[in-house]
Amino acid sequence: MPDISLIDAHCHLDFPAFDADRDQVLQRAREQHIQHIVIPGTQAPFWPRITQLCEQHTHLHACYGLHPYWSTQHREQDLESLKDYLDTHPAVAIGECGLDFRPQQAATEQDRQRQLAFFEAQLALAQTTGLPLVIHAVHATEVVIQTIKSYPGIHGMIHSYSGSLEQAKQLIDLGFCISISGAMTRENAKKIRQVVQAIPLEKLLLETDAPDQPDDKHRGQRNEPAFLLNTLMAVAELRKESAEQIARQASENARRLFKLTC
Ligand SMILES: [Zn+2]
Numbered sequence: 076m077p078d079i080s081l082i083d084a085h086c087h088l089d090f091p092a093f094d095a096d097r098d099q100v101l102q103r104a105r106e107q108h109i110q111h112i113v114i115p116g117t118q119a120p121f122w123p124r125i126t127q128l129c130e131q132h133t134h135l136h137a138c139y140g141l142h143p144y145w146s147t148q149h150r151e152q153d154l155e156s157l158k159d160y161l162d163t164h165p166a167v168a169i170g171e172c173g174l175d176f177r178p179q180q181a182a183t184e185q186d187r188q189r190q191l192a193f194f195e196a197q198l199a200l201a202q203t204t205g206l207p208l209v210i211h212a213v214h215a216t217e218v219v220i221q222t223i224k225s226y227p228g229i230h231g232m233i234h235s236y237s238g239s240l241e242q243a244k245q246l247i248d249l250g251f252c253i254s255i256s257g258a259m260t261r262e263n264a265k266k267i268r269q270v271v272q273a274i275p276l277e278k279l280l281l282e283t284d285a286p287d288q289p290d291d292k293h294r295g296q297r298n299e300p301a302f303l304l305n306t307l308m309a310v311a312e313l314r315k316e317s318a319e320q321i322a323r324q325a326s327e328n329a330r331r332l333f334k335l336t337c
Contacts, residue, residue: 078319079108079304079307079318079319079322080108080110080322080326081107081108081109081110081281081303081304081307081322081325081326082109082110082111082112082113082280082281082325082326082329082330082335083104083109083111083112083113083281083282083283083285083300083303084113084232084234084254084280084281084282084325084329084332084333085113085115085171085209085232085234085235085254085256085280085282085283085284086112086113086114086282086283086284086285086300087114087115087117087284087285087286087287088100088101088112088114088128088135088285088300089114089121089124089125089128090286092286092297093286093299100299100300100301101132101300103299103300103301104299104300104301106301107300107301107302107303107304108304108322109300109301109303110134110326111134111135111136111329111335112134112135112136112300113136113138113167113168113209113282113329113333114128114129114135114136114137114138115138115140115142115168115170115171115209115234116137116138116139116140116141116142116170116171117140117141117142117144117145117171118141118142118145118148118149118153119141119149119150119153119156119157119160122139122160122164125137125138125139126164129165133337134337136167136333136335137164137165137166137167138166138167138168138169138170138171138209139157139160139161139164139166139169139170140157140168140169140170140171140172140197140209141153141154141157141172141193141197142170142171142172142173142211143172143173143174143175143180143190143193143194143211144175144180144211146180146186146189146190146193147186147189149193154193154196154197154200157169157197157200158200161200161204161206166206167206167207167333167334167335168206168207168208168209168231168232168332168333169197169200169201169204169206169207169208169209169231170197170208170209170210170211170231170234171209171210171211171234172193172194172197172198172208172209172210172211173194173210173211173212173213173215173219174187174190174191174194174211174212174213174215174218174219174222175190175211175213175214175215176190176213176214176215176218177213177214180213181214191218191222194222195222195225195226198222198223198225198226198229199226201226201229201231202226202227202228202229207230207231207232207332207333208229208230208231208232209231209232209234210223210231210232210233210234210251211234211235212233212236212237212238213237216233216237216238216239216242217238217242219233220242220245220246220249223249223251224249228250229250230250230251230332231250231251231252231332232251232252232253232254232280232332233246233251233252233253233254234254234256234282234284235254235255235256235258235282235284235288236253236254236255236256236267236270237258237266237267238266238270239266239270240266240269240270240273240274243270243273243274244274247274247275247278251278252278252279252280252328252332253270253274253278253279253280254279254280254281254282255267255270255271255279255280255281255282255306255310256282256283256284256288256306257283257284257288257289257290257291257293257298257302257305257306258288259271259306259309259310259313260290260291260292260305260306260309261290261291262291268313271310271313271314272313272314276314276316276320276321276324276325277324277328278328279310279321279324279325279328280325280328280329280332281303281306281307281310281321281322281325282303283298283299283300283302283303283306284298285297285298285299285300285302286298286299289302290302290305290306290309291305292305293305307321307322307325
């Protein structure tokens, strides 16, 4: 497929899961037409490893943020550090931030309030910096919608979207793109597939969320950016549009959102 070029809008390439063979992973990504990869931040101590990777490779792009999955690890002062880090390091977005209300992540009201406090502080930071947001919304799409309504003017993406079509429409109206991961390739992913079919192509992004969430063909394996092509093909089949057209528009959407110049 010589005409295709893709952007992996969300990949944790800095994770130790890639330490042993990161160069080969990047090589395979290039062979599979992945032109750019956006790397979200998760915890303050690990931001520098993203910085280092992005300094080594001009097609990798950094985001910095405090991920809700590790909210008990974050310290209050990490928010101040985030502000400083964004002032002194190039970044294409703030994130990964958001809410993860799976029972094991948010067992108590206190857990939920702690996640919300970190999330809202990052929304406020997006308001003042003008940077887009990379938002994680798991078992919490409705609360995410209600929360971002309190921060007018923000924009960004909802990564590995798992909400309903109705919620996706609301998020699009609030200035957000809907990012589709390999989860949609699973036969039972009815809700996501409905979203993929119905949202405007101008609001759709493609991501792997590697090393997590492999597509159906790679179930049980470590995910990697080279697998993004499978999600593209599944989206094309569902929407009855050409893979080239979807790749072109999704890449343009990512370029516009993250202000990628090349
Ligand atoms: Zn992620």
